[in-house]
Amino acid sequence: MARRALAAAFVALAFAVAPGANATTPPPLPSAVSALAPGLLPQGGGVLTFFGLSIYDGWYWSSGRGWSLEQPFALDLHYHRKLEGAKIAERSVEEIAQLGLGNASQRARWGERMRAIFPDVKKGDRITGVHLPPGTVRYFFNGRPIGDIADPEFARAFFGIWLDPRTSRRDFRSKLLNES
Secondary structure (H helix, E strand, O other): OHHHHHHHHHHHHOOOOOOOOOOOOOOOOOHHHHHHOOOOEEEEEEEEEEOOEEEEEEEEEEOOOOOOOOOOEEEEEEEOOOEOHHHHHHHHHHHHHHOOOOOHHHHHHHHHHHHHHOOOEOOOOEEEEEEEOOOEEEEEEOOEEEEEEEOHHHHHHHHHHHHOOOOOOHHHHHHHOOOO
């Protein structure tokens, strides 16, 4: 029981942002991502931390400023901690629900798909989510494709976790979009 509570706490950490945290210069996108969505440039980034513990660096890549579902873009996360893929998916569904996106049935279906795609991560691992209009999300783990979800409502909801103006992590959104 204590181990499950600790695992849940670490997942919650992945969504906590410390004000003022800044990521270093992003490494290049994996070649498979660049080939899939050419012309993406880093727009901004930051470090998610919780009580001084660094969870991951994140960068938003697009061909222009702002967030638009009409254009390809990528969200690139570099993990500093071990997290279970199933817990990442579970927390993603919770964040989507807090945004009020999708209905219960859709969120359950999206959660199942994410649990099937997201691997467990450890320090140094990288998950890159690429948005391909009109609404496919293609995931890469350490540069290798690991799965797609072709659903425009899911794409809006998933990337909304970080990029929607109503996100629970407005400081991190500002860093990703280079608004601060």
